[in-house]
Amino acid sequence: MNIMDTINSMLPGFLTADGLAGIADEAAGVVFLIMCAITLIGGVIACNSERLVRAVAGLAVCFVGVAALYYYLNSPFVAMMQILIYVGAVCITIAFAIMLAAPEENKKHGPAGPLSGPLGLIAAGLATIGMIGLALKTDFIAMPKVNMGSVKLIGVELLTTYSMVFELVSIVLLIAIIGSLVIARHGRSK
Amino acid sequence: MSGPIHIRKDETFTLNVGPQHPATHGVLRVKMEMDGEYIVKAETVLGYIHRMHELMGENRTYPQVLPNLSRLDYLGAMGYTHGHVLAVERAAGIEVPERAEYVRAIMVELNRVASHLFWFGAFVMDLGGFTPLMYAIEDREYILDMLEAVTGSRLTYCYFRFGGLYNDVDDDFVNAARAFIPRMRKSLKKYDALVTGNIIFRKRLENIGPISAEMCRKYGATGPVARGAGIDFDVRKNEPYSVYPEFDFDVPVYHECDSLARYKVRMDEMEQSLRIIEQGLDKLPEGPIMPKKKPKLIKPPKGDYYQAVETARGSFGIRIVSDGTKNAYRFKLRSPTYSNMSLFDEACEGMMIMDALAMMGSLDLVIPEIDR
Amino acid sequence: MGAYFSEIFLGLWSLLIGLGITFKEFFKPVVTVPYPFKTIKMSDRYRGHIELVEDESGEPKCIACMMCQRACPSGCISITTKTEKYEVEVDGEMKTKKRKILIGWDLNFTTCSLCGQCVESCNKDAINFSKEYNLASFNKEDFHFDLLNRLKERNS
Amino acid sequence: MSMLNLHNSLTTYLVLAAILFGMGVYGLVTRRTLVGMLIASELILVASSINIMAFNRFTAPDPTIGQIFSLFIMAIAAAEAAIGLSITIAVYRNYKSVDTEDLVDLNG
C-alpha cells in the first residue's frame, strides 16, 4: 500500500460522474482495473501482514476498492455506505481492539501446526478455484429490469416489504451494542 | 472477572511527563505509571535545574546572596528577597525606616498580583485557552513597567537592601500605582466573566484534583493550596512581619479542596493585594529609605535565625545559622512550591491525566524554586 | 429534568458571555510594539550592563580600589592595574610614591546578574548602568566587554 | 472481451469475490490471533456482499433487493465487529493474550 493507491482509491467517486454515462468507456475500464488491483492488494495485506495494524489498513484499502466496485455495479448509495460503515466504523473498531488488546505485536509465535500454512492455502485455493470455475462455467440468465434501483426505492422497500428484517437488524444492532458494552465493561471498576 | 480490578504490571505503561513537556512549565519530570488514561502511580523527579542556592548562600557574603534570592522564583522575586532581607535584618539587628517598610509591602503586593496574573494565564493555557494569558500579560506588563521604572529591572529585581531600599519611589510610581488599582479591578471583572463563569472551565475544575486539609498538613503545603483546602493560614496574618499588621485585609479561604477552590483563592488574593496597595499608598510616610547608620560589613552575631514570609506561592522560610562571620554557616531555604509539589504524587493517583495536569497547574509551580 | 435544561441553558449563556468579551477585544487597538521596527525607550533607572563614567577630562573616574570586584557576587568584574612610581614634591623635597594605574576594566557579561551591587559599592560613582539592551550575538566572546575601550569609543 | 470492458461482465465480479473469499478463508485458517481472524472474516463477508451486488446488477429483475441485502450485511458486519472487539478485550483481560494458542482452558 502506498500513497498513490490511496489517492487512486479516491478517484472513481467523481470520475464516473453520472454512473458511467458521461465518461469514455476506456477510462472507466482503466479505473476499474486499478480498483480491482487495489481491492486485491488490500486483501492480500489484510490476510497476510505480520502486523495487525497494517492488516487493518489493508482491510480499509480493500474496502475502498470494494466500494468502487459497487459504484460500477450502479449503486453509489451502497458504495458510500460501504465506506461510511466499513472504513469509518468497522476498521476503526478493529484498530481499537488491536490497540487495547495486543500490546506485543512482534511477539514470536510458537511453532504453528506445521501444516496450518499449506493447509490454509490448499483449502482457500480449492474454494477459490471451485467458485471461479462455477462462475466461469455457469451461464447466468439476465432478467429484464423492472426498475432502476434508486435510493428512494431502497428506502420504500426497506420500510414496506422488508420492514420486519429491518426491525430485526435494528434489534440485532442494539443487542450487539449493549452486549459489547456489557462484555467490555465487565471487570473495569472505574 | 468481577470485583475491583487488579492492575498488573504488564497492563500499565510508563509515561514520562517531562523533563520537556508543555504542562510542567519548566524542566520538571513526572514519571507516571498509566493504565490507559488513568494514573496508577506518579513519581516526581526533581533536580533538573538544581543550582545550589543554599550552598552559594554559605559561600557568599550576605549582600552577595541577595541577587540569588530573586532567581529562586522569577515570577514573584520581590517576596523572596523580602524574606532574605528580613531574616538578615533580624539577625544583625538593623533598623528599617518606616517609608522603606511601606514601599517594600507595596512592591511585594504588586509583585504578588503580577505573579498571580501570570499564573492565571498559564493555568488557563494549561486548560487549553490561550487568550486569557494574553490579557493577563497585558495587565502584568503594566505592573512590570511600574516596577522597572523604580527598580531598574523587570523580573529579578534585587531591589531591597539590608535596612532599606536600593532607591526611592517617586511620584510617577505612586500615580501609576493609583491608576493601576481601578484598572486591575476592571480586569478582574473581565476575567471573572470570561473564565470563571465559563461552563467548560468550571466543569474541568469542580471536584477535580482534591487536596484535603490533612494532606496539606502531612506535606506542609502552604499558601493558596492550603487555603483552598480550608486551612486559614497566612504568614502575613498569623506571624505578622514588616508593616502588615497596619493593613486591613482578608485572607480568602475556600473549603471545597478542589482545583476551583485554589483558583478562586488566588483570584481573591489579587483583590486583597490591591486593597493592601491602596492602603499602603495612602499611608506612605515621608522619610529616608535607608537607616542613618548601617554597618559597613554585615556580620550577624552567632545564632540561629528564621524568618517566614508569605510569597505568592505560600510560606517561604529562610533559616540562617550564623557563626559570627560574614558568611552564613548554614543557609536553608524552605520553598513553598517544593512542599506543594510533593503532595502531587499522592494526590494524582487514580486521576485521569487531563485532570492531573489541570491540578498540577492549580498548584502554581515555578520549577527553579522547587529545585533551588 | 429542570436542572438538566437549566444547566444547558446557563452553560450556553456563559459561553456567549465569553464570546462577547473576546468580540469586544477584537476591535480594540493592539497593545504590542512591533519590535524590530519600533523600540521602546528605557526608563531612567533601567539597569543594563555597567559602564565606566568619565570625569571632566574624559578620563575614567575609576581609581581601581577594587570595591566593585569584591562586591560582585558572580565574579564577573576583573580590573587589572599596574603600579607606577612617580615623584611628587612634598615639603620642598621630591619623594617617590607609588600609585595604581588602571589598565584594564573587563566585564564578563555572560555571568553578570545585573544586581547593581558594584554600582552601589563604588565610592567614586565611577560606574553606572547603560541603557543598552539590544545585545545579541552568536559568540560568547562578544560579551566579554572591555569597558575602558568602550569608554574611549564613546568619547571619540 | 476487451480488458477495458471487464466491468460490464458478471464473471469479473464473481471471480474477484471468489479470490477475496479465498483470502478470507486463508486468513481464517492461518491467523493465530482473534483480531486477525476478525479481519479475515470481514473479507469473507465482503466477498459475499460483492456476489450479491453483482447478481443484483446483472441478473436480478429488481435491483433494489440486492442493495438492501448488502446493507443488511453491512449492519451485521458492524454488529459483529463490535461484539468481536468486546470479546477480544474480555479475553485479553482474562488471559492476557489474544493468541488462539493460549486460549486452551477447555482443552482438558
Next chain:
Amino acid sequence: MDLTIFNAVIAVVIAIAFAAANAAYLVLAERRGAGRIQRRPGPNVNLFGILQPPCDGIKLMTKQLMIPGGADKALFMVAPVLAMAPAIMSFVTIPFSDTIVAHSMNIGVLMIFAFASFGGMAILLAGWGSRNKYGVMAAVRAVSQNISYEVPMLITVITVVMMTGSMDLREISLSQSGGIWNWNIFPISMKDGFMLQPMMPISFLIFFICSLAETNRAPFDLGEAESELVAGFHTEYGSMGFGLFFMGEYANIVIGASLITILFLGGWDCPLGLYPGVWWFLLKIYLLIFSFIWIRWTFPRTTIYGLLNLSWKILIPISLFNLLLTAGLLKVF
C-alpha cells in the same frame, strides 16, 4: 449533465486548488484573528502577512522528514495523505452556487460523510504508526470523539434531508432559496405551504457544535491537546507530514462551514432573495469560519469525559427528539 473526462478533471483541479488555497490562507486568517482577539497584530510583515503562507509552506517542504525509530514507516507515511486527500475530495460535490459545482451527486451528503470518516482512520494510523505514547493516547481520544459526534451530526442531517426530500446538496440549497425566511435555520417556513419545525435553531446549534468536534477544533481539540499530550497524534510529525495534517484540518473546516451553510443557511441564497450567487455562499462560509476561529480563541479545552457526556447525554437525545418531532410535523402539515 454532459460531463466529459476533461471537464471533470478541470473541475476537480479547481476544487483542489480552492481547497489548498483556503487551507493555506486560513492559517493566516486564523493567526490574524487570534492576534486581534489577543490585542496583538499577528503576522503583518509585507502587506498584512500575505507572503506568510508561502513562506510557511517553503519552510515545511524544505525540512527533513524525520521518521522516528521503531515507527511503522508505511503507516507513518500514509497517514498524513489519508488526512488530506479525502478532505479535498469532499470539495468535489459541494455546490458553490447553482452552476458552480464540480460534480453534483444525488447522494452528496452521504459522500461528504463517507470521506469524512477517513479522518478517524488517518488519526488512528498516525498515532499508532509514530510509536509515541502521547500519539496513541491522542489517537484513541480523537477517534472516540469523532465517532460519538458523528451520531448526532448524522441524525441532524437526516432531519434536514427529510424536510427537503433529497440528499443532493444542490437541491437542499435550492429548496431554501427565496430569502432569509425560507432558510432551514428558522422554525417556520412558508416555502410550499405552511411548515413548522420548531427545533431547527437547536438543530443548527447541534450541527455547529458537532462540526467543531468533527474538525478537531477547540474547544474539542483533544486529539492535539498541546498542554497534556504535547501535540497529540502529530507529535512526531515534522516537515510536510505535519503540513498535510494542518492543511487537512483547514480543508475540513471549510467543508464543515460549507455544509452548515448549505444545510441550514440557504447555501448561495441572498438573505433578501434578490441576487443569489456564489458571493453569498463565500460570505456565509467565511463568516462561519470566523466564528470557528473566534470560538477557538475564547474557550478552554473540554475534558474527554465532558466531551463524551455532551454528545451522548445532551446532543443525541435532543437531536433524536428533533428527528421525531420533524417527522411528525412533516406528516401533519
